[in-house]
Amino acid sequence: MTNSVLYSVLLLSSLGGIAAIILYVVSKKFYVYENPLIGEVEDILPSANCGGCGSPGCKAFAEKLVNYEDISSLFCPVGGNEAMKLISVALGKEVAEKDPTVAVVRCQGSCDVRPKTTEYQGPKSCAISAMIYSGETDCQFGCLGDGDCVSVCKFDAMFMDESTGLPIIITDKCTSCGACVDACPRNIIEMRPRHKKDLKIFVGCLNEDKGGIAKKACEVACIGCSKCEDICPKGAVTMADNLAYIDPVTCTLCRKCVDVCPTHSIIETNFPPRKVKKVETEVKANIESVKLNADA
Amino acid sequence: MLKTFPKGGIHPPENKITSTKSIKRMPTPKVVYVPISQHIGIPAEITVNVKDKVEIGQVIAKSSGFVSSNIHSPVSGTVTKLDKIIDTSGYKKQCIVIRTDIKDESNFEDIEYPLKKDISLEPKDILQKINESGIVGLGGATFPSHVKLSIKEGAKLDCLIINGVECEPYLTADHRLMLEKAEEIIVGIKILMFALHIDKAIIGIENNKKDAIEVFKNLIINEKSIKVAALKVKYPQGGEKQLVRAILNREVPKNGLPLDVGVIVHNVGTIFAIYQAIQHNKPLTERVVTVTGKKLENASNYWVKIGTPIKDLVDEVGGLPEGTRKIVNGGPMMGKAIKNMDVPVTKGTSGILVIHEDEASRGEQKNCIRCGECVDVCPMGLEPHLLMNLTEKGKYDDASNEDIMTCIECGSCSFVCPSHRPLLDYIRFGKHIVKKLNTAKN
Numbered sequence: 063m064t065n066s067v068l069y070s071v072l073l074l075s076s077l078g079g080i081a082a083i084i085l086y087v088v089s090k091k092f093y094v095y096e097n098p099l100i101g102e103v104e105d106i107l108p109s110a111n112c113g114g115c116g117s118p119g120c121k122a123f124a125e126k127l128v129n130y131e132d133i134s135s136l137f138c139p140v141g142g143n144e145a146m147k148l149i150s151v152a153l154g155k156e157v158a159e160k161d162p163t164v165a166v167v168r169c170q171g172s173c174d175v176r177p178k179t180t181e182y183q184g185p186k187s188c189a190i191s192a193m194i195y196s197g198e199t200d201c202q203f204g205c206l207g208d209g210d211c212v213s214v215c216k217f218d219a220m221f222m223d224e225s226t227g228l229p230i231i232i233t234d235k236c237t238s239c240g241a242c243v244d245a246c247p248r249n250i251i252e253m254r255p256r257h258k259k260d261l262k263i264f265v266g267c268l269n270e271d272k273g274g275i276a277k278k279a280c281e282v283a284c285i286g287c288s289k290c291e292d293i294c295p296k297g298a299v300t301m302a303d304n305l306a307y308i309d310p311v312t313c314t315l316c317r318k319c320v321d322v323c324p325t326h327s328i329i330e331t332n333f334p335p336r337k338v339k340k341v342e343t344e345v346k347a348n349i350e351s352v353k354l355n356a357d358a
Numbered sequence: 359m360l361k362t363f364p365k366g367g368i369h370p371p372e373n374k375i376t377s378t379k380s381i382k383r384m385p386t387p388k389v390v391y392v393p394i395s396q397h398i399g400i401p402a403e404i405t406v407n408v409k410d411k412v413e414i415g416q417v418i419a420k421s422s423g424f425v426s427s428n429i430h431s432p433v434s435g436t437v438t439k440l441d442k443i444i445d446t447s448g449y450k451k452q453c454i455v456i457r458t459d460i461k462d463e464s465n466f467e468d469i470e471y472p473l474k475k476d477i478s479l480e481p482k483d484i485l486q487k488i489n490e491s492g493i494v495g496l497g498g499a500t501f502p503s504h505v506k507l508s509i510k511e512g513a514k515l516d517c518l519i520i521n522g523v524e525c526e527p528y529l530t531a532d533h534r535l536m537l538e539k540a541e542e543i544i545v546g547i548k549i550l551m552f553a554l555h556i557d558k559a560i561i562g563i564e565n566n567k568k569d570a571i572e573v574f575k576n577l578i579i580n581e582k583s584i585k586v587a588a589l590k591v592k593y594p595q596g597g598e599k600q601l602v603r604a605i606l607n608r609e610v611p612k613n614g615l616p617l618d619v620g621v622i623v624h625n626v627g628t629i630f631a632i633y634q635a636i637q638h639n640k641p642l643t644e645r646v647v648t649v650t651g652k653k654l655e656n657a658s659n660y661w662v663k664i665g666t667p668i669k670d671l672v673d674e675v676g677g678l679p680e681g682t683r684k685i686v687n688g689g690p691m692m693g694k695a696i697k698n699m700d701v702p703v704t705k706g707t708s709g710i711l712v713i714h715e716d717e718a719s720r721g722e723q724k725n726c727i728r729c730g731e732c733v734d735v736c737p738m739g740l741e742p743h744l745l746m747n748l749t750e751k752g753k754y755d756d757a758s759n760e761d762i763m764t765c766i767e768c769g770s771c772s773f774v775c776p777s778h779r780p781l782l783d784y785i786r787f788g789k790h791i792v793k794k795l796n797t798a799k800n
Contacts, residue, residue: 179697179698180695180697180698183719183720184720184780184783185723185780185783185784187787189787190783190784190786190787193786193787193790194448194694194783195447195448195449195694195697196444196448196449196450196697202444202449202450271450
């Protein structure tokens with residue numbers, strides 16, 4: 063009885079010992095050296111695996127950061143400057159510093175202002191419908207509304223507004239990874255600097271047609287009248303192909319261009335209501351009430 | 359047993375409503391819109407300016423490369439604009455707008471050229487002339503003809519196949535042309551045979567055009583080198599590779615051309631255009647267009663000047679019937695719906711099909727039930743369901759390995775799919791991306 067117990071204990075422990083030796087030898091022989099810095103850097107990165115940096119994932123990007131000597135051209139848009147600073151400390155290399163950006167949709171062609179002239183019955187994909195033709199409306203530059211950008215967003219920062227048929231970006235969630243910019247066949251989505259309080263001014267149109275044609279296709283199209291270019295005190299507005307473009311760096315958010323745009327194609331967001339206008343409306347209201355009183 | 363290709367194929371309802379209607383002449387439009395990109399390859403370069411006076415047949419845009427083609431003015435008149443208008447691609451493209459000179463009678467004459475049989479040009483000059491005359495494949499692909507005909511020395515070439523199949527439902531343009539211009543087409547074939555030093559030509563015609571087969575058989579009684587092959591009715595027999603396989607039993611290699619098996623294929627329309635260019639010095643400025651549709655009052659075939667807005671064609675046949683949903687440039691299988699009625703007729707417009715709303719809608723897309731119908735009918739032996747899935751998932755490398763690029767876009771798979779899956783839409787998109795990736799690689 064004692065013998066059989068002894069045998070089994072001996073057999074199992076010797077088996078265990080042999081297995082341990084094999085494992086030890088194998089792990090020594092096939093050991094792959096990995097720079098511990100890679101793991102360290104990977105921990106700093108946001109682990110979103112979004113591909114916004116140009117690498118297939120955070121691990122691959124970390125390898126690049128560690129292995130390349132000059133990493134000034136590499137940047138993680140999701141982690142932003144904070145993450146890059148930590149990486150700089152960890153690796154002792156200089157990193158690029160970029161202002162935070164946010165995606166904006168440069169099209170306001172909702173169903174009300176941009177009537178549909180044809181009907182598309184193909185697969186629900188902007189890329190396919192863009193390959194087939196210029197879209198359901200007469201504007202061949204605007205949003206196609208099939209939501210390719212929404213489907214590629216990994217951060218749930220976009221959704222399609224069903225009433226307008228246009229994508230909407232939730233600024234707080236946007237990490238500016240750039241997936242939507244690449245997905246849009248019309249290049250409607252642009253990365254623009256993230257200002258304080260999320261203030262934004264940009265031309266919400268990409269229509270390069272001449273004024274009349276553009277306006278016919280969409281009520282809020284840029285007609286290339288150059289009024290914004292003339293009024294801009296900083297020269298931030300440039301005109302090309304019947305289309306205005308506001309340079310985000312030179313723009314000081316003075317809102318003068320917004321006021322002069324005859325088609326309201328320049329979008330301003332999150333600004334406080336205008337004081338001047340308020341006074342005007344108040345005065346108007348007063349005058350009207352006075353009139354009403356007089357009539358009575 | 360009639361010849362046909364072995365793999366796949368379908369037999370959609372023929373609906374050749376206009377097959378008995380002789381080709382009429384469409385009145386010359388007041389304004390023509392001539393796109394500069396009417397062929398596969400590089401767009402032509404505009405050689406005229408606004409306010410220039412142009413004559414019929416004058417070059418208004420010059421070929422700008424080897425795979426490119428001249429474009430000639432279809433009318434005599436004045437260039438009023440160089441504008442961008444929506445063409446058959448669905449996008450705004452550069453085009454030349456010419457206002458027809460009403461006083462110039464040459465715009466409205468219907469010249470019937472006498473049959474001219476003697477060939478006076480040398481082979482080299484013939485090819486040169488074809489290049490200058492802006493002739494492109496009129497079957498629908500609009501590949502510049504001179505490229506097809508410039509054969510490298512040493513290439514083995516023994517047979518010319520004339521494509522009179524017209525397997526697309528509804529279209530009858532080639533059919534009518536074969537009936538009405540048979541003798542000219544025979545001369546055209548001889549011109550090409552002479553220019554290419556070939557001594558064998560076969561005209562392939564599907565058996566639903568028995569009258570055309572009869573006409574040609576009577577004409578070639580004394581010709582030893584030209585033959586007529588009656589083919590079983592099956593779509594897409596008009597595809598080059600299918601036609602070569604059907605007539606000569608030769609398999610064109612994948613990613614290859616018929617030339618690789620010693621064959622050149624030309625459409626009957628192209629042959630007639632070549633005849634006119636060589637014998638009558640007439641560049642390609644008009645073509646036969648079938649204007650058809652079940653609800654149209656006077657569906658018929660027309661000689662149409664390139665650049666005529668499709669609106670004019672529809673007005674000519676009695677206007678749009680009520681409940682029209684789609685207007686297709688080309689046939690129902692491979693044609694493409696146009697965006698508006700101002701789209702002009704180009705060299706590749708073989709038909710205008712007006713579809714009523716009863717037949718225009720696509721069925722609701724459902725899940726693939728793995729029935730394998732699409733695999734059965736694919737004339738290229740591909741697996742359309744797989745190609746669609748791979749494209750949908752963005753696996754373009756795998757799609758490329760599954761030979762997505764050999765797809766001839768005949769649409770048989772989408773036609774038979776019981777789940778109404780948009781197979782061809784996805785495959786086209788996949789091809790588009792694979793092509794882009796390949797050019798990026800090189």
